[in-house]
Amino acid sequence: MKWMSELLMPVSRGRSSKLHDLGLAKIAQDGYGLWNPNDETLILLPEGKVLFQRTEDFLLRSLEAFRPQRLDCGTSARGALDAAVRLIKRAADLPVLLAERRGDELRLLGLHGDFEASLEMANDALRAVGGAVCTLGLRLRRVDRLTPEGHRVDLLCRSEAPLRGEEGLVCPDCGWMAAFDSPCRFGGETSDAAPEELREVATPGCSTVEKLCEYLKIAPSRIVKCMFYAVEGRGLAAVILRADRQVCLEKVRAAFQGASVRPAEPDELAAVMGDSAGYMGPVGLPASVALLADFSAVGVKNAVVGANKPGFHKTGACWGRDFKTDFVADVTLLQKGDHCPHCGTALEKSELRRIAAFRPVDPAGLAEPSLTFFNGSAKAHVPAWSAEIDLTALLSAASENSERWPGEIAPFDVYVYWEGDEAPDALAPLIGALESAGLRVVGDDRGGTFENRRAEAAAIRAPQTVCLKKGGDGWLLDVTRNGRTETFSPAEFAAQQETFSAAERRPFRT
Numbered sequence: 001m002k003w004m005s006e007l008l009m010p011v012s013r014g015r016s017s018k019l020h021d022l023g024l025a026k027i028a029q030d031g032y033g034l035w036n037p038n039d040e041t042l043i044l045l046p047e048g049k050v051l052f053q054r055t056e057d058f059l060l061r062s063l064e065a066f067r068p069q070r071l072d073c074g075t076s077a078r079g080a081l082d083a084a085v086r087l088i089k090r091a092a093d094l095p096v097l098l099a100e101r102r103g104d105e106l107r108l109l110g111l112h113g114d115f116e117a118s119l120e121m122a123n124d125a126l127r128a129v130g131g132a133v134c135t136l137g138l139r140l141r142r143v144d145r146l147t148p149e150g151h152r153v154d155l156l157c158r159s160e161a162p163l164r165g166e167e168g169l170v171c172p173d174c175g176w177m178a179a180f181d182s183p184c185r186f187g188g189e190t191s192d193a194a195p196e197e198l199r200e201v202a203t204p205g206c207s208t209v210e211k212l213c214e215y216l217k218i219a220p221s222r223i224v225k226c227m228f229y230a231v232e233g234r235g236l237a238a239v240i241l242r243a244d245r246q247v248c249l250e251k252v253r254a255a256f257q258g259a260s261v262r263p264a265e266p267d268e269l270a271a272v273m274g275d276s277a278g279y280m281g282p283v284g285l286p287a288s289v290a291l292l293a294d295f296s297a298v299g300v301k302n303a304v305v306g307a308n309k310p311g312f313h314k315t316g317a318c319w320g321r322d323f324k325t326d327f328v329a330d331v332t333l334l335q336k337g338d339h340c341p342h343c344g345t346a347l348e349k350s351e352l353r354r355i356a357a358f359r360p361v362d363p364a365g366l367a368e369p370s371l372t373f374f375n376g377s378a379k380a381h382v383p384a385w386s387a388e389i390d391l392t393a394l395l396s397a398a399s400e401n402s403e404r405w406p407g408e409i410a411p412f413d414v415y416v417y418w419e420g421d422e423a424p425d426a427l428a429p430l431i432g433a434l435e436s437a438g439l440r441v442v443g444d445d446r447g448g449t450f451e452n453r454r455a456e457a458a459a460i461r462a463p464q465t466v467c468l469k470k471g472g473d474g475w476l477l478d479v480t481r482n483g484r485t486e487t488f489s490p491a492e493f494a495a496q497q498e499t500f501s502a503a504e505r506r507p508f509r510t
Contacts, residue, residue, distance in 0.1 A: 212313065292325065
């Protein structure tokens with residue numbers, strides 16, 4: 001049992017004008033933390049620390065099948081990786097899952113003796129964490145990303161002005177979510193029109209898509225644009241795509257097996273293509289230039305392309321007849337208006353909050369030469385995966401989406417307050433019954449108007465709120481849970497607590 005007079009928990013009805021994250025603002029308003037606008041951080045107060053610790057415990061319970069080992073790596077620069085280098089020596093040391101808390105992040109490092117098994121372990125852990133988070137009332141979307149460090153899988157949810165968010169895309173009908181660099185595969189528009197003759201036409205001053213569309217009175221989707229990149233070890237590469245789409249550089253890197261890729265410099269282009277910047281196209285490219293086609297360019301018919309000659313384009317260009325390549329990949333960004341792959345509705349822009357990031361192959365572990373073990377015949381490198389779970393983002397999302405903390409992570413189970421200044425006779429038996437049922441109880445023993453105490457009870461966001469009020473023959477209990485308020489006698493309510501979720505019956509953590 002705890003009393004509000006003993007807790008450092010300043011509940012506020014006001015909201016910082018500098019804090020736009022609704023969920024995070026609720027955490028601060030409810031007395032779990034203080035918002036520091038100077039460095040945009042949440043200073044945790046005692047019950048906030050309990051909230052974060054219980055959330056960490058909840059997530060690690062979801063990973064019990066992997067027997068997570070909690071570490072405190074202090075100021076060690078690489079955290080669990082430094083521990084792994086010193087811990088893993090033999091095949092018998094694997095597999096292992098190391099977990100450490102760094103600030104408001106829960107970091108995981110999984111290690112296995114087999115590469116394929118390591119990937120499977122990472123995927124199973126991702127599903128376990130994602131499933132656990134969904135039980136807190138969040139709607140998550142797994143989003144595969146290509147980053148300079150390699151493949152990453154994000155768990156995202158929709159949010160309003162998240163502190164550490166990013167703009168993405170959402171289907172307004174089915175709720176499907178994606179980042180702009182998510183995998184997509186938009187083919188060229190099919191057409192029954194007869195192939196036109198390939199013709200060269202003068203297009204003076206039309207070195208941009210916008211000017212070309214205006215000059216020829218056509219839509220960008222009728223144009224196949226050609227963009228040039230310098231690829232490490234490969235020279236110049238041309239990437240073709242429909243002109244109404246944008247290139248994703250990380251996808252281009254992935255298409256070239258992770259090689260370093262950058263936009264070609266003007267002098268590099270001039271050395272191979274001559275002075276034709278703004279008018280380059282896929283027809284008649286030099287053999288030294290690798291041609292990579294996005295799916296949007298495959299099968300196009302009667303398109304407009306650059307003529308590789310200043311001031312000229314070609315019309316009537318057809319895939320297969322005038323240009324073609326076997327090197328085809330998804331290299332474009334998703335964009336507003338694209339169709340949802342599930343229901344076909346046009347996608348809309350939205351703010352997304354990243355809850356977790358999983359790396360099926362940990363880049364730091366891959367680059368660490370000392371991360372080895374003896375496999376019975378020789379030294380071998382230890383396959384590793386990693387993940388970071390943003391506890392602030394997770395709790396902000398849970399706060400934004402629900403009026404009550406889920407019992408699995410709430411610092412306490414029941415919040416009790418009453419009418420009048422004096423503690424009612426029914427209070428002690430009520431608290432005794434609640435604690436006998438294994439529930440963690442906080443009582444409001446402070447003064448103040450009943451209206452203020454009721455408002456603070458709602459702000460605390462306990463899974464259950466109990467208000468003792470005077471009835472005809474004694475005291476009655478108004479019990480609020482799951483968004484509903486019911487009235488019980490003390491005896492009825494005490495008996496009911498035996499059916500309260502066992503997941504919500506845990507003692508206070510210190």
